[in-house]
Amino acid sequence: MIYNEILTDIKPTSSQRDRIIKFSDNLMKIILDYANSLNLDVECKLVGSMAKKTSLKSKADIDIFMTFPLDYSEEKLKEYGLLLGEYCINEVGGKAEKRYASHPYMTGLIEEFEIDFVPCYRINDSSQLKSAVDRTILHTDYILSHMSDKQADEVLLLKKFMSSINTYGANYKVSGFSGYLCELLILEYDNFENTLKNASNWRIGQEIDLENYGTCKNFKDPLIAIDPTDKNRNVAAALTMQKFSEFIVASRNYLNNPSQDYFKDKLVKTTKEALMDEFKARNTTCFMLSFNVPPLPTDVIYPQVNKTTKSLEKISNSHNFNVLNKKYYITGDNRAHIILEYEISQLPNIKLHQGPLISDARNSENFMKKYPDCFVKDKKWAVLRKRPYTNAGKLIDDMLKKENMHMLKLGKNVKEELLKEYKLENIMDYLASVDEREYMEIYTFLHPNFLLNR
Amino acid sequence: MIYNEILTDIKPTSSQRDRIIKFSDNLMKIILDYANSLNLDVECKLVGSMAKKTSLKSKADIDIFMTFPLDYSEEKLKEYGLLLGEYCINEVGGKAEKRYASHPYMTGLIEEFEIDFVPCYRINDSSQLKSAVDRTILHTDYILSHMSDKQADEVLLLKKFMSSINTYGANYKVSGFSGYLCELLILEYDNFENTLKNASNWRIGQEIDLENYGTCKNFKDPLIAIDPTDKNRNVAAALTMQKFSEFIVASRNYLNNPSQDYFKDKLVKTTKEALMDEFKARNTTCFMLSFNVPPLPTDVIYPQVNKTTKSLEKISNSHNFNVLNKKYYITGDNRAHIILEYEISQLPNIKLHQGPLISDARNSENFMKKYPDCFVKDKKWAVLRKRPYTNAGKLIDDMLKKENMHMLKLGKNVKEELLKEYKLENIMDYLASVDEREYMEIYTFLHPNFLLNR
Numbered sequence: 052m053i054y055n056e057i058l059t060d061i062k063p064t065s066s067q068r069d070r071i072i073k074f075s076d077n078l079m080k081i082i083l084d085y086a087n088s089l090n091l092d093v094e095c096k097l098v099g100s101m102a103k104k105t106s107l108k109s110k111a112d113i114d115i116f117m118t119f120p121l122d123y124s125e126e127k128l129k130e131y132g133l134l135l136g137e138y139c140i141n142e143v144g145g146k147a148e149k150r151y152a153s154h155p156y157m158t159g160l161i162e163e164f165e166i167d168f169v170p171c172y173r174i175n176d177s178s179q180l181k182s183a184v185d186r187t188i189l190h191t192d193y194i195l196s197h198m199s200d201k202q203a204d205e206v207l208l209l210k211k212f213m214s215s216i217n218t219y220g221a222n223y224k225v226s227g228f229s230g231y232l233c234e235l236l237i238l239e240y241d242n243f244e245n246t247l248k249n250a251s252n253w254r255i256g257q258e259i260d261l262e263n264y265g266t267c268k269n270f271k272d273p274l275i276a277i278d279p280t281d282k283n284r285n286v287a288a289a290l291t292m293q294k295f296s297e298f299i300v301a302s303r304n305y306l307n308n309p310s311q312d313y314f315k316d317k318l319v320k321t322t323k324e325a326l327m328d329e330f331k332a333r334n335t336t337c338f339m340l341s342f343n344v345p346p347l348p349t350d351v352i353y354p355q356v357n358k359t360t361k362s363l364e365k366i367s368n369s370h371n372f373n374v375l376n377k378k379y380y381i382t383g384d385n386r387a388h389i390i391l392e393y394e395i396s397q398l399p400n401i402k403l404h405q406g407p408l409i410s411d412a413r414n415s416e417n418f419m420k421k422y423p424d425c426f427v428k429d430k431k432w433a434v435l436r437k438r439p440y441t442n443a444g445k446l447i448d449d450m451l452k453k454e455n456m457h458m459l460k461l462g463k464n465v466k467e468e469l470l471k472e473y474k475l476e477n478i479m480d481y482l483a484s485v486d487e488r489e490y491m492e493i494y495t496f497l498h499p500n501f502l503l504n505r
Numbered sequence: 506m507i508y509n510e511i512l513t514d515i516k517p518t519s520s521q522r523d524r525i526i527k528f529s530d531n532l533m534k535i536i537l538d539y540a541n542s543l544n545l546d547v548e549c550k551l552v553g554s555m556a557k558k559t560s561l562k563s564k565a566d567i568d569i570f571m572t573f574p575l576d577y578s579e580e581k582l583k584e585y586g587l588l589l590g591e592y593c594i595n596e597v598g599g600k601a602e603k604r605y606a607s608h609p610y611m612t613g614l615i616e617e618f619e620i621d622f623v624p625c626y627r628i629n630d631s632s633q634l635k636s637a638v639d640r641t642i643l644h645t646d647y648i649l650s651h652m653s654d655k656q657a658d659e660v661l662l663l664k665k666f667m668s669s670i671n672t673y674g675a676n677y678k679v680s681g682f683s684g685y686l687c688e689l690l691i692l693e694y695d696n697f698e699n700t701l702k703n704a705s706n707w708r709i710g711q712e713i714d715l716e717n718y719g720t721c722k723n724f725k726d727p728l729i730a731i732d733p734t735d736k737n738r739n740v741a742a743a744l745t746m747q748k749f750s751e752f753i754v755a756s757r758n759y760l761n762n763p764s765q766d767y768f769k770d771k772l773v774k775t776t777k778e779a780l781m782d783e784f785k786a787r788n789t790t791c792f793m794l795s796f797n798v799p800p801l802p803t804d805v806i807y808p809q810v811n812k813t814t815k816s817l818e819k820i821s822n823s824h825n826f827n828v829l830n831k832k833y834y835i836t837g838d839n840r841a842h843i844i845l846e847y848e849i850s851q852l853p854n855i856k857l858h859q860g861p862l863i864s865d866a867r868n869s870e871n872f873m874k875k876y877p878d879c880f881v882k883d884k885k886w887a888v889l890r891k892r893p894y895t896n897a898g899k900l901i902d903d904m905l906k907k908e909n910m911h912m913l914k915l916g917k918n919v920k921e922e923l924l925k926e927y928k929l930e931n932i933m934d935y936l937a938s939v940d941e942r943e944y945m946e947i948y949t950f951l952h953p954n955f956l957l958n959r
Contacts (some may be wrong), residue, residue, distance in 0.1 A: 499880035
């Protein structure tokens with residue numbers, strides 16, 4: 052594998068990098084000057100992957116953190132942060148937008164760059180943490196002081212690999228490996244290939260403890276990567292078992308048959324008819340539920356749609372409509388899509404309901420009173436009760452009615468949208484008019500391992 | 506409850522009884538005379554319920570046991586037993602028939618009586634037992650020496666009650682309470698009503714140990730009734746949990762609302778159309794499998810049909826066709842009937858098949874080789890495999906083919922008959938031409954507790 056070739060594709064050139072550094076130095080100078088004029092104690096710092104030389108060419112996001120002394124109130128911090136950020140963006144003719152993480156910050160679109168101006172406290176170690184973003188400084192400092200430029204390149208390879216197999220990103224949409232976690236993996240295993248070799252043999256509960264804090268045992272996660280800047284934090288806490296497993300499998304696949312294709316997006320080649328034929332061959336009952344979602348951040352909406360999907364699965368199973376497979380995705384037009392594929396979608400009018408032990412005289416009497424048609428089944432009472440639902444589609448449709456919604460766990464925004472409008476269709480009907488851009492999502496529903504090999 | 510009235514109906518009159526005693530005394534004299542002429546050391550004994558005064562009027566069976574010294578070989582015992590029995594039957598102009606229990610014996614139809622002539626060893630206690638029938642002598646002696654005439658009447662009430670709720674009989678057809686067990690219950694609880702009062706509060710593992718042997722703990726059965734003549738035997742060993750439970754329930758029902766009807770057979774009033782309507786309302790898929798059985802004793806055929814039923818249920822469930830309810834019965838024309846009612850009788854073409862843990866590298870590789878379409882599902886591999894059967898009826902029909910029968914557990918005679926002929930019909934089709942005499946069996950399939958209350 053000629054990794055240099057790949058790096059050529061994914062690593063910013065030195066002139067690109069110089070330009071960004073110069074560009075952000077200028078922004079920081081503007082902020083500092085303005086802060087001085089206001090008599091504010093502020094320092095500016097380029098942080099994140101750009102500072103650590105681990106940012107991919109395609110994602111040239113710039114993070115400028117404005118650090119305040121610890122004795123500033125949180126109110127002041129927010130106020131000055133927004134003020135300074137907005138001032139700077141306006142000063143260079145950019146477009147300012149207020150965003151929210153653990154507290155509000157300013158994002159500016161300046162030239163082709165997206166720059167986050169984030170206020171935080173000036174801390175030296177994790178014991179001083181006042182807000183989640185404060186860590187970023189510590190992380191940047193740790194990586195800068197521990198990682199060689201060669202290793203930073205290996206991080207780029209790992210990030211690109213992760214990205215193309217869809218395990219990159221700690222956000223709720225992917226629930227995979229964060230950039231910082233990728234960096235720690237390279238610090239642990241030195242290079243890309245060695246990381247994959249080790250990952251191939253990972254077991255559930257794999258421990259990575261660069262500073263030998265010995266705190267891994269406090270965590271119960273698929274992967275435990277102790278934060279070198281905070282011994283009580285697992286950097287991989289957001290990594291799901293699914294993405295942990297997928298990375299292991301893709302690592303093995305890559306090592307068995309290394310290919311540059313693992314550093315490129317894999318595109319699906321299919322047709323509407325081919326997708327329909329696959330569903331037809333399965334002969335399952337498959338529904339597509341779609342509804343609008345408000346244009347809120349990924350980490351607000353995805354958890355709600357995920358919760359909704361799980362809740363629909365749970366209520367289906369509780370009525371004995373076995374869900375064979377499920378998936379959700381949100382399209383660019385802010386529409387959520389939930390696929391529910393049933394092994395069993397039709398049931399008889401009756402179901403067996405177990406009662407108390409025959410030997411339990413008191414409960415037997417109550418059961419007999421409640422169910423005059425009950426009968427002895429071995430050592431227990433039983434009765435054939437009428438099923439509330441004999442059809443899975445009818446169940447879902449009914450549960451989405453206003454008066455039944457309390458039986459589901461939906462999340463505030465999803466609930467509001469479902470009350471306004473939703474569509475519940477058989478997948479065949481949905482596919483008849485599906486947008487081509489959704490082929491990938493539907494294809495990977497049918498072939499979940501599609502991205503894990505090349 | 507006027508128990509005397511009931512006894513009038515079910516207890517042989519004293520003249521009936523005198524006649525039977527005289528009749529059997531005469532038979533025994535014939536045997537003894539003939540045995541003397543052959544120089545055989547034989548004694549004769551009237552045993553069983555007739556001897557114990559616990560036989561119901563309707564079932565005037567006579568058991569004459571011919572006891573031989575322990576030094577006679579088993580061969581001799583059988584030979585002389587059959588010889589003496591046959592001689593006696595012929596002598597009084599009856600019709601002799603050879604039958605089999607633990608060893609062969611002679612049954613004679615003489616006048617309106619059915620008399621069993623059974624050879625056995627002359628033993629004093631269970632340590633001398635040579636064959637299962639030898640116990641009968643010990644049981645008869647024990648009851649005769651411990652039970653009052655009043656208690657014998659209570660046994661009659663209990664037997665009749667048991668009979669009309671269908672828990673009487675230790676044979677394989679009922680798997681309920683034997684006559685001897687009924688007698689022990691009366692010895693324990695003194696009378697019919699007190700037996701039911703106690704049974705109402707029985708728990709699983711209920712212990713009855715008249716001779717205080719302290720051996721109950723050696724048994725794991727619903728009811729443990731230690732044989733007073735053998736501390737290592739549970740008289741209730743053949744009692745199923747189902748019949749144990751049914752007796753408890755019927756006891757409670759009776760005590761709540763005592764009625765003479767509990768001592769009469771309960772007849773079902775229904776029509777073909779009503780039965781069909783009930784199945785229609787359930788909306789299940791229900792099959793009737795029927796086939797001939799050879800005219801062999803109940804305890805030979807019933808276990809085989811039971812085994813067949815269970816085997817069909819098991820293979821159905823293993824293919825995810827959930828059996829909701831099942832039943833078998835054998836009609837007077839020697840035809841077995843198995844009803845299988847399915848909650849799920851139709852499934853999609855695919856099923857989820859779980860594989861090894863992702864972290865198990867070696868088995869992962871094998872699984873991927875075997876199932877190229879496999880995918881990651883959380884911490885394990887999974888694959889959607891083609892189902893061998895998507896329809897329950899097709900499965901059963903296929904399993905009954907000669908080449909597949911080895912997958913079922915059928916029993917020798919049932920297997921032979923199924924190879925010759927069987928009918929597998931939807932219950933609706935079966936009901937269209939069902940014999941009226943089967944209404945009861947089908948009605949109690951739909952209403953299993955029918956006989957437990959009046």
